[in-house]
Amino acid sequence: xxxxxxxDVRGLKKTFRIGFLRRKVVAVRDSTFTVRRGxxxxxxxxxxxxxxxxxxxxxxxxxxxxxxxxxxxxxxSDVAARMHVGFLPETxxxxxYLKPDEFLRYFGALYNMPSEVVERRIxxxxxxxxLAEAREKQLRKFSKGMLQRIxxxxxxxxxxxxxxxxxxxxxxxxxxxxxxxxxxxxxxxxGKTVLFSSHILPDVEQVCDRIAIIVRGTVTREGRLEELxxxxxxxxxxxxxxxxxxxxxxxxxxxGATIGRTPAGDHLLHMPPHMDVNAVVRHALDHGFxxxxxxxxxxNLEEIFLAEAAKADAAAREGRLEEDAP
Numbered sequence: 010x011x012x013x014x015x016x017d018v019r020g021l022k023k024t025f026r027i028g029f030l031r032r033k034v035v036a037v038r039d040s041t042f043t044v045r046r047g048x049x050x051x052x053x054x055x056x057x058x059x060x061x062x063x064x065x066x067x068x069x070x071x072x073x074x075x076x077x078x079x080x081x082x083x084x085x086s087d088v089a090a091r092m093h094v095g096f097l098p099e100t101x102x103x104x105x106y107l108k109p110d111e112f113l114r115y116f117g118a119l120y121n122m123p124s125e126v127v128e129r130r131i132x133x134x135x136x137x138x139x140l141a142e143a144r145e146k147q148l149r150k151f152s153k154g155m156l157q158r159i160x161x162x163x164x165x166x167x168x169x170x171x172x173x174x175x176x177x178x179x180x181x182x183x184x185x186x187x188x189x190x191x192x193x194x195x196x197x198x199x200g201k202t203v204l205f206s207s208h209i210l211p212d213v214e215q216v217c218d219r220i221a222i223i224v225r226g227t228v229t230r231e232g233r234l235e236e237l238x239x240x241x242x243x244x245x246x247x248x249x250x251x252x253x254x255x256x257x258x259x260x261x262x263x264x265g266a267t268i269g270r271t272p273a274g275d276h277l278l279h280m281p282p283h284m285d286v287n288a289v290v291r292h293a294l295d296h297g298f299x300x301x302x303x304x305x306x307x308x309n310l311e312e313i314f315l316a317e318a319a320k321a322d323a324a325a326r327e328g329r330l331e332e333d334a335p
Contacts, residue, residue: 015171015202016044016067020076023062036062038226040076044204044219049197051217052206053310055318059226060206061099064175068096080171095169099176099206101160105149109140109159112148113166120167127166134162139188153180161189165196172196174205178212190216210310222314224321230313237313245286247278248302249293260296263289275301 021040024033037059044050054060066073067085083090103112110131117127135141138158148156157180164172177193178186186209193216196203207213213220214234222230230237251257254274262268266280266289276298280289290300 013045014043014079014082015046016042016050016078016080016204018042018063018067018076018078021063021066021073021078022075023059023066023071024074035226037066037073040066040223040226040228042221042228042231044202046202047197047200048202048218049193049216050202050204051213051220052204052223053208053210053213053220053314054206054223055208058223060223061175062226063223064099064173064206068094068173093167093169093171095164095167095172097160097164097174097177099179101156103148103156103159106147108147109135109144109162112159113163116163116166122167130166130168134166137165137192138162139185154182154185157181158185161192165192169201171202171204174203176207177205178207178209186212210314214310220310222317224317225325227321229317229321234310237310244282244306245280245284246302246304246306247280247286247290247293247300248304249276249278249298250301251276251298257297260293260298263292 019041021037023037024035026032027034040059040063042050042052052060052063062071065071067078067080069085069088069091078085080090080094085091107115113131113134114124114127117124117130132141135144138161140155140158140162143151143155148159151159157177161174161177164174174193177189181189190212193203193205197218217234219231219233220237221228248271256268256276262278263280263284265284266278269277269279271277278289278293280286286303290303294300
């Protein structure tokens with residue numbers, strides 16, 4: 010239902026003209042997805058896929074060439090749509106000589122927050138992002154990871170209903186990435202809606218309620234992680250043990266399957282998903298194998314991501330995608 014949606018993006022498109030010859034570059038072909046209230050939503054894709062361009066269109070930083078989008082029911086062309094959004098851009102730039110408190114006060118004024126609320130929230134935000142000990146440092150002395158943390162602090166400062174983070178784990182070490190994951194989950198626990206883009210797939214898998222995959226400017230898949238991973242066939246592995254260790258006499262590896270060895274010396278038969286598992290097992294048992302284990306691989310987000318990228322690349326080679334052209 011529309012009233013349950015925090016974000017509704019429909020067919021956003023963006024083309025840029027670059028260079029002396031004004032060459033056309035299609036940045037976003039069809040960005041379509043919905044974010045429900047109170048969920049964590051991940052927008053994933055390779056570099057140049059259109060994630061940041063989509064986010065900039067949502068935030069009114071660039072105008073779309075086509076399509077539409079709303080935030081809490083208000084069109085993105087309306088300034089009111091962004092009044093209650095906390096935003097971290099992909100590559101934030103900060104004034105070098107401000108200290109964290111001064112920086113957050115500045116953004117508090119931009120958010121039109123009462124000064125007493127800003128002063129109360131500043132120490133809370135610095136503690137939350139792990140910068141309480143750096144209050145007397147100028148931002149020019151911050152590392153890349155520390156700058157990313159202060160950027161997250163300003164996005165969370167107004168306690169917005171919707172938080173939009175573009176690559177929030179960029180520049181962070183594993184501990185910093187865990188901290189950001191915990192912050193994002195904490196926002197959802199407080200009823201906030203979070204949309205973040207990332208190419209760090211394990212982080213997306215750990216915290217997101219739903220995911221959209223964007224490749225070559227098009228959102229190709231959307232849904233819960235378990236729905237995406239169940240949407241395709243999974244390879245199967247049989248662990249087989251043979252007396253003496255060698256392949257039993259007369260045993261033929263089924264066509265299309267491959268066989269290797271485990272560290273324990275068992276035989277590992279890898280079979281594609283379309284093969285008849287029961288027939289393969291009977292064939293192995295008839296030749297003296299003992300069946301030790303049957304394992305069906307569950308696809309992960311990386312495999313889905315790579316498959317979608319490969320399909321888009323094939324479509325581009327075949328001319329089914331609009332190519333960059335003069």
